[in-house]
Amino acid sequence: MENNVTKIVCAVLIAVAAVVVVLTMRVRGDRTAPEIQFAEADFVYDLSEDDTSKLLQGVTAFDRKDGDVSRTLVVESVVPRNDGETAVVSYVASDSSNNVVKVYRTVKLLKKPTYPPGENPDGSDVQFPDEVR
Secondary structure: OHHHHHHHHHHHHHHHHHHHHHHHHHHHOOOOOOEEEEOOOOOEEOOOOOOHHHHHOOEEEEEOOOEEOHHHOEEEEEEEOOOOOEEEEEEEEEOOOOOEEEEEEEEEEOOOOOOOOOEOOOOOEOOOOHHHO
């Protein structure tokens, strides 16, 4: 009987110690995600480019514990809006404790110049060969 009581007391003490360890780790652990900052508010992006690295220019990520974590920055997606003039870009960064932040930014899209029918980009009249007329 005394042996069973000792086993129960030991099991309770081990359980309490495990709870204390887990709670201590949670309190002391880094649970704060990095912050993403943009150098310029207005940014114009050419959606026809496949390279999204231009969207990372002037973008930094800073973590309270790890410092500069800009090397973890990635462009997750670029989604054009229905207005045809802007797109929403999602940026993601993480720290060494695997805290992840996702931030959205609206960028202006580069407008392709349009030319009236019959005009060249330099403003001169279009010259058609005789067989086309």
